[in-house]
Amino acid sequence: MAAVAADAGLSVPYVANLENGRGNPTTDALTRLAEALGTRLTIGFTDTDTAPTELPAALVRLGRTSRFRRDVRVLAEATGQDTTELAGRLLDVLARLSGLTDRDLTEPDWLRLLDALLLISLHPNTGKAGP
Numbered sequence: 001m002a003a004v005a006a007d008a009g010l011s012v013p014y015v016a017n018l019e020n021g022r023g024n025p026t027t028d029a030l031t032r033l034a035e036a037l038g039t040r041l042t043i044g045f046t047d048t049d050t051a052p053t054e055l056p057a058a059l060v061r062l063g064r065t066s067r068f069r070r071d072v073r074v075l076a077e078a079t080g081q082d083t084t085e086l087a088g089r090l091l092d093v094l095a096r097l098s099g100l101t102d103r104d105l106t107e108p109d110w111l112r113l114l115d116a117l118l119l120i121s122l123h124p125n126t127g128k129a130g131p
Contacts, residue, residue, distance in 0.1 A: 004064070007036035038069050039088040055095050062110045063091050071114055075121055090117070 005015040009032055017023045018033075025033075027043065034041040037060075055063070062068050072090060076083040094113055098105045105113075 004033065004036045008032040034088075035084070037064060038072070038084070039063065039091065040084040042088070055091055056098060056104065058105060058107055059091060059095055059098070059110055062107055062114075063087070067111070068114070071118055075118060078122055090114075093117075 001015055001019065002012050005012045008015070008029070010029060014023070014029075015033070018025055018029075027041070031041045069087070072083055072087045075081070075090070076086045079086075094110060097113055
């Protein structure tokens with residue numbers, strides 16, 4: 001938490017209070033926190049059916065790792081997408097995929113899903129039949 005607070009230019013007690021559901025952060029503070037976590041703050045209005053999926057704690061931790069940031073950069077370069085936007089979308093997609101299982105996913109599970117997405121994105125099917 002201290003590293004995220006420092007990266008966002010916010011105090012540790014302020015971030016701790018937000019994490020514990022206390023306080024009313026400004027959009028500037030939320031934007032800085034999102035950037036410190038390698039994501040982008042998006043505020044919008046949607047139907048309840050399309051609301052963002054809540055990220056499991058293990059996935060939030062994964063999103064803070066250098067491995068995740070590196071993989072997002074690789075995917076962004078391969079697909080021509082914005083790194084920050086892709087990171088947020090990727091975390092949302094992974095959270096939605098976890099809903100297909102009957103258990104809480106662990107970091108190795110998240111890494112396998114991330115590896116599969118990298119493999120598919122970096123090595124698309126060329127349409128040729130296999131041997």
